[in-house]
Amino acid sequence: MKKKMPLTLYLILKSPLTLFGAVLVILLILMAIFAPLIAPYNPNRISLREKLAPPSLKHPFGTDEVGRDLLSRVIYGSRISLQVGIVVVLLAGIPGILIGAFSGYYGGQFDNIIMRLMDIVMAFPPLVLALSIAAALGPSLVNSMMAVAFIMIPKFSRLVRGETLSLKEKPFVLATRAQGGKPLYIIFRHIIPNSLSSVIVLASLVMGDAILVAASLSFIGLGAQPPTPEWGALVSVGRKYILDQWWYATFPGLFIFLAVMGFNLFGDGLRDILDPKIRGR
Amino acid sequence: MEELLKVEGLHTYFHTYRGVLKALTGVSFSLYPGEILGLVGETGCGKSVTARSIMRLIKEPGKIEEGKILYRGKDLLSLSEEEMRTIRGKDISMIFQEPMTSLNPVLKIGTLMSEVIMVHKKVNKNRALNIAKKMLKEVKMPDPEGVLNKYPFELSGGMRQRVMIAMALSSDPEILIADEPTTALDVTIQGQILRLIIDLSQKRGTAVLLITHDLGVVANVADRVIVMYAGNIVEEGRVKSIFTNPSHPYTKGLLRSLPSLAKEGEELPTIPGTLPNLIYPPKGCLFYDRCDIREEYCKEGRPERFHLGEEHYVWCHKIKNEKMERLGYGRTD
Incomplete structure (x- = not known):
């Protein structure tokens, strides 16, 4: 007899776009983990004789202005982008979830004030706000991650607040209160775990956004600094050569595009799959 | 016997957009150690609000306006939320x-x-x-x-x-409040679950406040019964005296409308009318509109508790007046 496959896996396989997104995400993760094994050269090895060489068998993505292998640099760049995505999701997700859960659970004036603060953050165009924070903190990869995380907090807190508002009316929360459950216990053991499925979906979407915004900050020189092989920084330098050496900016740019698309398709697909209304069909 | 729980003049209001809904207006009763007290009434009469008021789990915009809930002589309404939490689930x-x-x-x-x-x-x-x-x-x-x-x-x-x-x-716990514990279950399971609640609580000496709209359930298991209507108690007594000798017209109506095999084929009698508007309640007896023994004087003032017999009380102007006249006291209004 054929072993039954978990429903979630089956649903992912049935939706081609989700599957495509998942494959991209998995490839990105594998690339980041095994970068030293798959990269043909040391990403920082300078070879001035080969500078700005076009794509060839020796250098499939060509080389940059000091002859470093672009393929190797792009592969190592995946580590930075993935790190940015994960750090931003954690840095934005944890405070966002806490703010949302407490705000929604306690409600009233407290909730009102917190949510208006979140509205203020959301009122600015995300890139502009991230840019000004990163500029104020000074250009570095860590500062740009903090800036991106900050602008992502309201996304998590608004989502979790909404979930909390509906969860706290559920009979099991009332039953827990009737059993003498403390508010902290109810928030951490009953409300947050029940809202995690939507948080996971948002986390996947935010990963994509974070990679894109962080790359944008690097592109304008506020994020990772050269010679770090960050994709945005690579595109930024490659921009100077775009007319004569098209490969320099194109390949890192393509990888930003694929990574962001991967996380977004995967997140969208997960949302559909985790939605019980669609799930049963 | 010393009462375990004593509810006195409980008023719980809901401050809604359309006005103040007076869900409970002066509910008073006692629960004694180890007994099973049935609380019956139709949907919306305040059974669950009573239970949640005792637990202090009334949700916004509801609020306990006045009254006392004495548990072992301690007023639960005067406790802090912290202290109340240690009582919930434990006592x-x-x-x-x-x-x-x-x-x-x-x-x-x-x-x-x-x-x-x-x-x-x-x-x-x-x-x-x-x-x-x-x-x-x-x-x-x-x-x-x-x-x-x-x-x-x-x-x-x-x-x-x-x-x-x-x-x-x-x-x-010393008190178990069971708010329609069997309503959502299959008929075949209902009996089992109910039996279980009763057996376990008796074994442990837990007093049970059993809330239900099913008179059959109450007749089977309860020691005493409280009948509620529109946020007030209308009759209280031992199960036997309530079922063999109901006095309040609402209790009588409820018992008449129970389906039984003996009267198969006949249409079930109903109590005409619906619950009064609890945002703008009438001044007099809340059951006036649906009552079949009403008198003009019933429109004046809420009825008070009247002692009918041993542990049997009724809240009805007419019954009180008739009884007083028979005893030669003359009308009291």
């Missing part, structure tokens, strides 16, 4: 009507039960799991060991209600 437990949604879907039964037990009994996780297993055995759960490792969705409604009962009784 007074509650079971709800929706067993399907009363358990957190993402936690295992064992986790849910042990966490509650750990709080009230101040024991470690292993000890708590043992108590949970023992309690599941007591509620006659098949395979208690296995159930501890299951998620709520893997259990049927009846099994979930057994879990709820096990949790409610695990801290040996």
Whole structure:
């Protein structure tokens, strides 16, 4: 007899776009983990004789202005982008979830004030706000991650607040209160775990956004600094050569595009799959 | 006998957009140790609000406006939320009507039960799991060991209600409030669950406030009955005297409208009319519009508690007046 496959896996396989997104995400993760094994050269090895060489068998993505292998640099760049995505999701997700859960659970004036603060953050165009924070903190990869995380907090807190508002009316929360459950216990053991499925979906979407915004900050020189092989920084330098050496900016740019698309398709697909209304069909 | 719980003049209002809904207006009763007190009435008469007021679990925009809820002489309404929390689940437990949604879907039964037990009994996780297993055995759960490792969705409604009962009784409360514990269950399971609640609480000497709209249930298991109508108590007494000798026209109507096999084929009698508007309630007796023995003077003032017989009380102007006249006191209004 054929072993039954978990429903979630089956649903992912049935939706081609989700599957495509998942494959991209998995490839990105594998690339980041095994970068030293798959990269043909040391990403920082300078070879001035080969500078700005076009794509060839020796250098499939060509080389940059000091002859470093672009393929190797792009592969190592995946580590930075993935790190940015994960750090931003954690840095934005944890405070966002806490703010949302407490705000929604306690409600009233407290909730009102917190949510208006979140509205203020959301009122600015995300890139502009991230840019000004990163500029104020000074250009570095860590500062740009903090800036991106900050602008992502309201996304998590608004989502979790909404979930909390509906969860706290559920009979099991009332039953827990009737059993003498403390508010902290109810928030951490009953409300947050029940809202995690939507948080996971948002986390996947935010990963994509974070990679894109962080790359944008690097592109304008506020994020990772050269010679770090960050994709945005690579595109930024490659921009100077775009007319004569098209490969320099194109390949890192393509990888930003694929990574962001991967996380977004995967997140969208997960949302559909985790939605019980669609799930049963 | 000393009362365990004494509710005095309880008023609970809901401050809604359309006005103040007076859900309870002067509910008073007592619960004695070890007894089973049935609280009956139609939907919307304030049964659940009474239960939640006792637990102080009234949700916004509801508020307990006045009255006293004395538990062992201590007024629960004067306690801080912190102090109240230590009473909930430990001294007074509650079971709800929706067993399907009363358990957190993402936690295992064992986790849910042990966490509650750990709080009230101040024991470690292993000890708590043992108590949970023992309690599941007591509620006659098949395979208690296995159930501890299951998620709520893997259990049927009846099994979930057994879990709820096990949790409610695990801290040996003195009072168990059961708010329509069998309403959402299959008829075949209803009897079993009810029997279980009664047997376990009697074994442990727990007093039960059993809320239901099913008079049959009350007749079978309760010691005393309180009949509520529109946020007020209309009649109170021993089960036997209420069922053999109902006095209030509402109680009579309720008993008449019970289906029975003897009158097969006939249409069931009903009580005409509906509940009064509780935002703008009439000044007099709230049952006036639907009453078949009403008099003009019933429109003046709410009826007061009137002693009818041994432990039998009724809240009715007319009955009081007739009885007083018969005794030669003349009309009192």
